[in-house]
Amino acid sequence: MNTRPIHLTVNNQGYEVLVPEDATLLELLREEIGLTGTKEGCGAGECGACTVILNGKPVNSCLVMALECEGASVRTIEGENADGELSDLQKAFIEHNAFQCGFCTPGMIMSARALLDTNPDPTHDEIKEAMEGNLCRCTGYEAIIAAIEAVGGIQK
Ligand code: FES
C-alpha cells in the first residue's frame, strides 16, 4: 500500500506522519503516532469507543480516513491530562463509578468533552442525546450521565 505524508495537530502538538492511503484516523493515532488511549471496538461506526474530537466535533475515528485530516486539529483522551493532572471529567467518572472495564471510557469522555465545549451546562436529556452513539456493555448509563452532569454543574 502506498503511503502519503500528512500534517496535523493532535492535542496541540504538530505531527508530520507517513500514512498508508487506506489508513483510518484511528489507525493513524494508534499505530503511527502511538496514542493508544483511543480504542477500537466495532470498527464500523456503531460503538463510539474510538471517539475523538476532530476540528471541534466528536467523530468516530474508525470511519474517518487519515488523509482527510490534513491540517486538522484532533483531540484525544491523552489531551485530557496533558498537564499530568486528571481532567474534571476523568475525576467525575471516578467519583461516580462511571466505568468498570473502562474500554468505552475514552470515547465517552471525548463525546462528553465535545458536548461541554459547546454547552457547558447541559440538561440530563441533552447529555443523553449527546452520548447516544457511545455504547457501554458493563456500567449502566446513569452513572456516566451523572458524572457528566456533575461537571456541567461545576461549570455553571
Ligand atoms: S470502533 Fe469506531 S465506532 Fe466502534
Ligand code: FES
Ligand atoms: S465500562 Fe466496560 S464497556 Fe463501558
